[in-house]
Amino acid sequence: MTEQGVRWTAEQVLALAPDDASRKAGARLGGAGPWSQTGGSASGAVWGLCKGSGSKPYRTVVDLSGPAYKCSCPSRKFPCKHALGLLLLWAAEGLEDAAGTSAGRPADTSAGTSTGAPDWADEWLAERAAKAARPAADRSDRAGPADAEGARKRAERRAARVGAGVTELEQRLADLVRGGLAGQERAGYAAWEETAARMVDAQAPGLAARVRELGTIPSCGTGWPARMLEEAALLHLLDRAWLGVSGLPEPLAATVRSRLGLQPRAEGEAVRDHWLVLAQYDTASPDGRLTTRRIWLRGLASGRPALVLDFGPPGRPPGLALPVGLVLEAEARFRPGSAGLRADLGERFGPAAPCRTAPTGVSTAAALEAYGTALREDPWLESWPVVLGPVVPIPGGPQGGQREGGQDDREGPQQPHKTWQLADAEGASALPVPLTGAGSRPGTGLWQLAALSGGGPLTVFGECGHRGFTPLTAWQPGSSEPVVLG
Template sequence: MDTLGVRWTADQVLALAPDDASRKAGSKLGTAGPWSGTGTGGEGAVWGLCRGSGSKPYRTVVDTTGPAYSCSCPSRKFPCKHALGLLLLWAGDAEAFAAGAEVPDWAATWLTGRRERAAARTRGAEGTGPAATADPEAARRRAERRAARITSGAEELEQRLADLLRGGLASAEQAGYALWEETAARMVDAQAPGLAGRVRELGAIPGSGPGWPVRLLEECALTHLLDRAWLSVDRLPDPLAATVRTRVGLTAPAEGPSVRDHWLVLAQYDTGDGKLTTRRIWLHGRTTGRTALLLSFGAAGRAPELALPVGVVVDAALVLHAGAGALRAELGEQFGAPAPLEAPPRGGTVGDALTAYGLALRDDPWLDSWPVTLTDVVPIPTEHGWQLADAAPGPDTPDAAPGSAPGEAVPLSGAALGRPGLWRLAALSGGGPVTVFGECGHRGFTPLAAWSADAPGETVPLH
């Protein structure tokens, strides 16, 4: 194995692309033709010069231990098409790179600066760096002022909900979306983006289809519960109080313990609202059995910088955030290049997944879903949509009727039904059992990655 550890596959490289346009453009640059001065070494570095339309080639370098990217091109995307092309060339043509070569000065400068910044962030997370030396009194005053604004916003939202219920839910459809958007804007002014998001969801429910009054009442109840929890947050147990603060929009600091493990990169996907792109990366600790979520953000028009190739194992330390479930974490120091995945995480039955979601919901009533791995399940189409069913009959259904789904089953969410990943999952299964990782919630199960029994080390992305 070379100094970079495992060489990625083309699919893993393309999974890092911020959009389809970058994926196509990067694929065109994944051949040796436009490249010169390529090399690998320096504990995870890949570099090269890419011929462009100008007189000078673009200088491109990738730190695969991040991964992180630098390119002299003017693109605002991360990774840009040149970084994708360089990685595709590296993945498919090892002979095009001089292994163990001396790192060029321009690449070495960026690599050194990047690793120094990463070390500084780690020291700050551990309370020994510049992040720990900020004026605590000034920070306390800022926190108090923001808390007061959120309290004012929560009280105003409570009045809005009371007016809605007094006037009847039917009035919500007549009022239209403008009133909800105005309320959401006031929550933003109150520095409570979490409440603003819930208000926008409320505004989208009226007239959304049969049964919308029931859905609106349920969401109003959850929003009311969050309002009341915030107004009494000082009297809540610490874990629940941390969850409430996060739900209203206060960022919980990464002040938990640092957990080092060999983390399986299970899934990565982006969501956006036109103003902000949110990237979610799911990891699973091979030794601890802990599942962790890395979040990164990009402003409109910019992809988040953090990206990990799906289907590899990263030896790294994660710093955990506070809150119920303690899923969210920050990526800390990494100890070497990614290694190949040998097997998927150990999972359970559909019943185990539902139990896990129920227990998590007890600690966080506003939880939409919970990460779980299902082992030996089969995707089955029904008249009501697709579902994942246990391959073996459950203990309570020894005499299942002919043609019925074996064991317990969970429906796939509406979001999953409209994606190509569903057909990829069905093709991988071929009617046989597979292992599936995804998010289990009240809307159903959203599959994000799968593995077959024949190739347990090959992760098939489904998002």
């Protein structure tokens, strides 16, 4: 293999696992024992045969430029444990030994292909390469005048249906405010799910998602009335914006259409850059039917943030997985609206490689200013991606704490607690930001952040919003290895 200089770490490989069970099973397959006929190519692919419970070994191949995976096993998980095991073997530089070259037995490179892969692997790799090389014009539908006129009429009919749904939702919100919030805990979620279904019928999936989130708030614990009123107000603002969308500036109108779930009228800007993967995490929809994977990227040349979303149907994780800390050269096409964050990854130019340096951070004041600027473009934006640094975490605790001389001035278990904060290590700002829970298990990442810091400065990536800063990834001074929080 000639791509030895861009190997991933074991932590980056295991971050691709769809769940804990796959992570453990993949780790058990990360040794040479079950593998045979392994190999890799300079173009960024690895392959091998893994002995399983059946008579025939499983054929596993990974395209590192995706990453993308192909395995003959029946697993519906993606990537499967065999793909994870093969990547772990590659990360440990064990492919050649597993192939038998150290014993004088050459790896199987039957079929004489350009990649040196066996025919079953090379066929799949060739299909991926041909698809990537196909001109964009050949992959898109060519719309003539008749198609354009039909599209215009369909858009008008959909706009009318969305308008009817928005009007109905406005009446629902008015009834909510008129009747008060006190009875919402007893009313339950069913009525809001019915309203969300009506928004789906109106072809406004963005409204349906916000309605479902609104209906879950009464079961979220103390302080829910204030949060519900806030979300209802934002939903009302979105309704009014749609009803007057024709009079809005085009960038704001594009944001409104995006928030309602309508397709953009025009293609967005395409940016080719080396994109650093800052964070990746999954969230489930309120009804549990859909898993959303959020992947945060940052252009090393442009400095531009990008949010890539992927979705998984019930029982299956999203297909796209990018390990945190890798850099991939690719074209990102940004969708109009949503403050210019949402992007789709297009053509990629070579395999991903680990980043050699930690990203540069900004002060807490600059982070808050960036979020405020973004809100002018998208009033419904819940957070803005920011790299803070150098910053020091200030753990929360009971108010008062210890007085000088060691006397404790706490008055009992009912004493309110301080909020965790991040403060600039160099005193550049007097505006420490409050912290919210980190990672998939809120709260656990905060203690992890404090342990990494040990009272010293860190570089931290996260989402800065009106409720505070959610840390997702951290780097210790002088280290390029990211630590995923939570």
